[in-house]
Amino acid sequence: MSKPRAPDINPPRLVSPRLVSARPVTAHDVARLAGVSQSAVSRCFTPGASIAAETRRRVEEAAARLGYRPNLIARSLITRRSTIVGVAVAYLENPFYPAVLEALSNALEGAGYRVLLFTARPGENADPILEEVLRYRVDALVLASASLSSHFAEECRQAGVPVVLLNRRTESGGVSTVTGDNRAGAGTVARFLAAGGHRRCAFIAGLESASTSREREAGFSGALAALGLPPAAREVGHYDFTAALEATRRLLALPLPPDAIFCANDHMALAAINVARAEFGLEMGQALSVVGFDDAGPAAWPLFGLTSYAQPVRPMAERVVAILRRHLEEPEAEAVQEVVPGALMVRASARLPAEGVMEQGGRRIWRG
Amino acid sequence: MSKPRAPDINPPRLVSPRLVSARPVTAHDVARLAGVSQSAVSRCFTPGASIAAETRRRVEEAAARLGYRPNLIARSLITRRSTIVGVAVAYLENPFYPAVLEALSNALEGAGYRVLLFTARPGENADPILEEVLRYRVDALVLASASLSSHFAEECRQAGVPVVLLNRRTESGGVSTVTGDNRAGAGTVARFLAAGGHRRCAFIAGLESASTSREREAGFSGALAALGLPPAAREVGHYDFTAALEATRRLLALPLPPDAIFCANDHMALAAINVARAEFGLEMGQALSVVGFDDAGPAAWPLFGLTSYAQPVRPMAERVVAILRRHLEEPEAEAVQEVVPGALMVRASARLPAEGVMEQGGRRIWRG
DNA sequence: CCGCTGATTGCATACGTATGCAATAAGAAT
């Protein structure tokens, strides 16, 4: 072969490795020490590759001695898979999302993926950041509570990057989604409140642009109507704590205030309880009932005891990962819209119906 | 040149790009369309490279037409910089950490870095995951509230990967840290409680292995002693909500219960208030005062009004990024231990001293 | 018109790993 070989860059180490300027150990270094070819080293770290036991032993010893760490960047370049998934998450001040992020991170790590995180500002257009993330050749994208421009959805499709929305739905086809059962859950809440004897229900909406809020509102209103109850008074809390405080103030200052408030998520429901108790002196479950959605952490705190329709975070994260895997295995697979059922966790923030409350694994739930 | 050139892989596109099986556009594709060399395309996307205005225009047009996105994986391979920072975070159920993560993510994105996230299980040894993250050739590591084995610290040093601990300190030298002012902050809390007339202070520790908890305890006890007050009753809450509930129960069930509880962080302080109010019927700031550390989100909720020594999340995140940049610019730079000062946010959960409370930017703080 | 300077450009190669292919070794079967 006439092709000139570049001289070996890494000179033989004459001094203790820790004193040498840190140039990462490569498969070539290991190969040289083990007296094999670089290919053999590669095969040693590739599950299922053909390699003799004795060779493997020698390579592993050499690798251990040099502290070799396969360069996943280089591997990605050639395999065209980064084993990195881009995850966008917003509203981290809403305690539901840290839980989502943790579950998602664990599920992805369990499936051998790393998480490239980016925190989307609620209002802003996430496209520029998403664009940037695509440059890292992520294998897939998961958007938790961030919406997706149809333009960008199309770009991802062209780039062959599967996208899964978590807790959001979108009009743009071709995007898989995993959500809680917003409609049915909100309907359950309505029937629960009705069974508890509430007559003047109110609803605090989240972001009007968010599918979750719209679906929950539709489910709630629909069920109220079916029950023959008057439509709910309505305020908007934008999924924001402070805005929800104010929304609650407006509701409770009405001439005929509601006897129950259903909030589009727990974060706002906790705000509602704060205002009702601290500013209006109302006792939860007596003069006023408050119900939320998510069953986020603080809902279970003794002072809140928030009745809430639980979204099962771990199962949802697992569904996301399962869908991703399928999309990665068969790129032509159709997008799916999965709905993960939840349950109404009954606590003290809302007056109880006479029937339907049952114990389940240490938790009290309501089945209407 | 006798070296055989590989045939161009990407065939000329005969159909609309969206119908072609998604093979990412490369710099070669752009070069061909623009009638220049791949180098020119590269230079077009490399700030400061030498390229004529007219060439740039043609390249940019071609790139836009093909939807070219530079492959950062390939770039990393050759530049040996990934512009990715590994971030480990634990205790996401503690509302302080989502805020930290968000601030950190924003600061890093502002500095042009991406975040490779991994969520460390509190108890577990994070080394295996960290090891894995190093394979992605991250430019640096930030560990928020995760501790670091000295073994791994050494590995990072050898690999030339700077490490910054956020909100934790470590014995292993060579690692930079950014923390709040645990000692002084806890001392301030002690003087604040003393000035408010409290005589029987208790302390709920976090994880005994965590530097934060130890430093806060030392600062608190030291100041109490200096004030001539008796040592604080002590329980351990392991930075865990449930454990803190129980710790509080034990304290309040004492024959002579404390008149003030200082918790090593807000998450536990919120648990303390929950127990005190819901189970013992105590009114905060009257029979019992509770003070926390962090000033995490819910501390400011009306129902809690938790007095807490604030750790300024954004400045801390910015210090982390500044330190990272310095380490990356001068690899030989010494590790630094930075302490970011905070302030005692005064709210209703603790009885006020007669003096020292002042208004500052809409917030009330205490200066002893 | 010539040599000189500086700006642009293309060529060739390197980054570190995976993998098709052919060569070799080691058994197995005849």
Next chain:
DNA sequence: ATTCTTATTGCATACGTATGCAATCAGCGG
């Protein structure tokens, strides 16, 4: 002993981009 398998290995190359180097070009002073 000979042929046929099968397992193992090394060689060479590809992945997509950045960059040193030399070549080319335009402009300019003399």
